Each structure stands twice: as structure tokens, then as C-alpha cells.
Amino acid sequence: MSDQHKPIITEHSPFFAPHIPLNQVREQQRSNREVALSASREESEREEAYLRSLNPPAAPNVQLPSVRQPVLPSDFAQAVDAFDDEILKRGVAVSRDRLVSLGKERFDKLLALDREARSVQRVVGCNTDFSNWFSVMQSFADAGALATSVPRRRTADVVAGRGLDREIASKIADFSYLWKTNQEPAIVRNVLRFRDCFESLVLAQSMLDQLQDDGRVRSHFFCGGKGERVRYFKHWLSALEKPHFSVTLIDSLGQLFVWLTNEKTGIPHTIDLAKDFFGVRAPSPQQLRFASAVWHGFVLDHRTWDLWDYVGNNTRAQADMNALETWRAQLSQRYRSITAFHDQLRAAFLKPVASRDAGHLQFDERAHRQFIDAQVRKLSNRLSSIVAMAIEETMPQSVVARFENWVLCEAADNDKATLDAKIFSKLQTAFPNSDFQFEIEGA
Amino acid sequence: MKATTTLVILGPREINGTFYAHGDELPPGLLPDEAIDWWLDRKWLAEYPERRSLYRIFSLFSGAKEREQLDAEELSQFALPQ
Numbered sequence: 001m002s003d004q005h006k007p008i009i010t011e012h013s014p015f016f017a018p019h020i021p022l023n024q025v026r027e028q029q030r031s032n033r034e035v036a037l038s039a040s041r042e043e044s045e046r047e048e049a050y051l052r053s054l055n056p057p058a059a060p061n062v063q064l065p066s067v068r069q070p071v072l073p074s075d076f077a078q079a080v081d082a083f084d085d086e087i088l089k090r091g092v093a094v095s096r097d098r099l100v101s102l103g104k105e106r107f108d109k110l111l112a113l114d115r116e117a118r119s120v121q122r123v124v125g126c127n128t129d130f131s132n133w134f135s136v137m138q139s140f141a142d143a144g145a146l147a148t149s150v151p152r153r154r155t156a157d158v159v160a161g162r163g164l165d166r167e168i169a170s171k172i173a174d175f176s177y178l179w180k181t182n183q184e185p186a187i188v189r190n191v192l193r194f195r196d197c198f199e200s201l202v203l204a205q206s207m208l209d210q211l212q213d214d215g216r217v218r219s220h221f222f223c224g225g226k227g228e229r230v231r232y233f234k235h236w237l238s239a240l241e242k243p244h245f246s247v248t249l250i251d252s253l254g255q256l257f258v259w260l261t262n263e264k265t266g267i268p269h270t271i272d273l274a275k276d277f278f279g280v281r282a283p284s285p286q287q288l289r290f291a292s293a294v295w296h297g298f299v300l301d302h303r304t305w306d307l308w309d310y311v312g313n314n315t316r317a318q319a320d321m322n323a324l325e326t327w328r329a330q331l332s333q334r335y336r337s338i339t340a341f342h343d344q345l346r347a348a349f350l351k352p353v354a355s356r357d358a359g360h361l362q363f364d365e366r367a368h369r370q371f372i373d374a375q376v377r378k379l380s381n382r383l384s385s386i387v388a389m390a391i392e393e394t395m396p397q398s399v400v401a402r403f404e405n406w407v408l409c410e411a412a413d414n415d416k417a418t419l420d421a422k423i424f425s426k427l428q429t430a431f432p433n434s435d436f437q438f439e440i441e442g443a
Numbered sequence: 444m445k446a447t448t449t450l451v452i453l454g455p456r457e458i459n460g461t462f463y464a465h466g467d468e469l470p471p472g473l474l475p476d477e478a479i480d481w482w483l484d485r486k487w488l489a490e491y492p493e494r495r496s497l498y499r500i501f502s503l504f505s506g507a508k509e510r511e512q513l514d515a516e517e518l519s520q521f522a523l524p525q
Contacts, residue, residue, distance in 0.1 A: 100503065100504065103501070103503065103504035104504050104505075106504070107497075107501050107504040107505055110497060110501070111467070111497065114467075114468075114497065115464050115466070115467055118465075118466040118467075121466070126451045126453070126489060126491065127451075127489075127491045127493060128494070129495050131495050131497070131500060131513075132495065135493065199521045201501055202517070202518075202522055203521060203522060203523060204504075205503050205504065205522075206518070206521075206522035207523050208503050209503075210523055210525070217523070219523045219525060220525070221523055221524050229521070229523075232521075
């Protein structure tokens, strides 16, 4: 390498830094200070938010409203248990021949309903098993017919704890929820009709299986049974061996809430409600079902999508949300005590929730619903027991089944006036100032 | 042919004076085995093991000799409890 191309290297001592003007140094220092202050401020805000999240707002001191209880003797629970044991031992007399003959008739109907449900094969095919939910669900899913009109619950809603009612309302987990699909209503209707007949036949066949040598069926179901099976059992009353009559409580749920909340306005007639809601003079059976479901949804404090779900489950049809809210608001204005009771109850289920920005109160829907359901179940069971025991006192050895809102009795005839007076008196003692209505049918 | 498969009629057919629509289940014992094989070969019948037979489920009402039990969950939901 020649000297001409040698690099020129200059070394500077670290003690002699390049000269920076004083104003630039001050500017630099001020800038550093601002950055440090800003970082410190952000850190203190984070710390503050963290501490806030550790300290949610104080829980409101709202106690559960005292739920009115019936006046019952101290040994009532034991008496009911003993009475239920008696009902279980007694059993229901069923005619095997009549049950088989009726079953054959209904089995033919089931085949006809199966054929009808398969008549349009856009969704269901020859391989769809209507007795199996997963087969039907698969067929609907393959055809893209499982969509509902319920708005999706977004991630932001989940994080904020909102829209749980929407999530529940959008679930299609069983045949009974198939009405929520907003496509192919005719096919859904046919499948549901088939299911009704199918489930009713399953009950009848199990009755036949459990029919004992003395011609009686014994089951715990006859001691306070409830739900859809009670409706299906009514389909087979004509197969009973002995003459019978039944005592049905009319709108026991509505009456219970009227009594519970000390509501001064009496329960509405379903037909009047339907006329009001739909603006018609002669409501159709479906409109009557809607009116009844909206009334029961109101007394059970179902709101928004929860109410939509409740009404739909009872009518198997989708209702308009705006109409439902309007009807609910009308009922709230008319039944002030029921509304006040529910408002007070809801306040007791607001729980403090900590969040990063600030704590807030969140309504615990699940706990609220569980509380109402438990109260209704307990009161309905007591109501049914009182009516059944009143009948038993008047006509010994007659009660063979006690359900949520009706009682089945085996007797050739009944003294309607005496029975009526006895039930009324027992109900007045247990539920003072109540206005329970009941109907005696048959025999 | 397995005893548990369900035979389904394809296309509208009339057997012994009774009309069966497309997708109807063939009642057990209605046709002899040879006839069933012949119908299966001609695609007048189809075997669907995934579809339960209504005749076998409700054997007490349909008169079917074989009986198909519902599963425990279905029985607890719809049948009469003990």
C-alpha cells in the first residue's frame, strides 16, 4: 500500500467532548425532565387504576325482600311426605286394553306425522332420525337452517358482562328450541308435531311397562310431577280404568304472584289481555297462548330477550321484541305491586364488580332467576299439596295423583259444593285473602 | 341385513294394498327376506342404520317382535319415573 492511500486517523481524548452550546444543553435537560415526568405520571395512573380495581365500589346494602309465606302447621312438610307416600302406594288404575288400543291409534298418527315431516325434503332427508336430536340438528345445520334472529353477543359484551340473556336466547340445544330458527317454519312445525306425539307415546309405553298385576301404575311422578310430562299424561286419561275427576287450579302462577305481592288488581282474563294486545275482538288460540305467556313472563320478571325466550318456549313462535316490551310495560303500569316487588328483588341482586377504569354494579341474572324459580317451585308445591289434602279430607282414598296445578281423583261421583267449600276454606287459611280459582271436571 | 338397520322405502310404493310414501319406514316382517334383498338391489329400499325404527321403539303399540330401547337420558326425560 502506498503512503498516498493511507487513511488519516485522528484520535480525540474523551475528556474533550465536542462543544455543545449552553442553550442546547438546557433544552436537552428540559426535554429529559418532561419525558421522566410523563413516564412517572403514566405509572402513577396505572398504579391508581390497579388500586381502584382492587377496591370495588361498596356493595349496596339492599336486602332480599321478604317473600310472603303461607300459614301452615308446623308439621306440614311431614304431613305432605306421608300423603305422597300414600299416593305412591295407591297408584293410578289403568286399563291395559284401553291403553294399548289408544297407543295403536296414536302410533298410526305418529307414522302419519313422520310422513308429513318428510314431505318436504329440503332440510330433512330419508336418513334423518326424528327421534334423535343430533340427527335433526345435523340436517338443519347442513341446510344452513339453524340461524336465529337473536343478535350475536360480541366479545366486548362478554368482557363487560352484558347480553347474557341474548346468549341464552340464541341457544338451540334441543327439539323444544327449534322454534327459534328463522328459516323453514313449516318443516319446524311438522317436526315439533311429530315430537309431541313421540314423547307422548314414550310416556304411554313406559306406563304400560310399569303397569303392575293389580292393574295400577305407581310412580313418584304422581306425587308433585310437573313439566311437559304432565301435559302428555293428560292425553292418556281416557285409558284410566276407574271413573275419575280432576281439580285444576286456574292460572295458579298468576294468582300466586298476586297473593305474594299483595297486588290489589286481580289477575287478568287471558281473552281480555289478548284483545288488548292484538287489538282484535275474537283472538285466535295462538293469540290467547301469546297473551297467557306474556302475562306469566311478566309475573316471573322476564325482560327483553329473556322474555322473548320464555314466550317463545311457551308458544313455539317468535314474537316481535318491540311488541313484547310494549305489552310488558302496559302490564307493569297496571300491576304496580308486582312491579315494585320485582324492582326491589332485582336491586338485591346487583353485585359490585371491579374493573380497570372504575368499579360498577352488575346484575346477577343467574342468581336472580334461580331465586325466583326456587320460590315458585316451593309455593306451587305447597299449593298443590293443600288442594290435594283438602280433597282427601272430603273424599278419603280418592286422590291418586297430584301435579303442579291439578289433582286427579278416582271416584264415581263428587259432591261438588262440599268439595268446593272445603278447598276454598283450606286455601283461605293457608293463603289469607287470596283469590285462587279452581275448576272441578269429570265424574 | 342387520336386525337393527331401518329399511326405508324409496319412491311411492303400494304393498298389500297400503300406500307408502318416499321416506316411509318399511314395517318389520311385511316383506320376506328375499323380497327385501330384491328391493334393495333395485334401490326401492335403503338401509339406514343411523335411523332408529319407530316400529321397534314402540313395539308394544306396533306389534313388532324386536324392541329397541331408548337411551337412559331419553327415558329419564320422557318416560314415567319409577
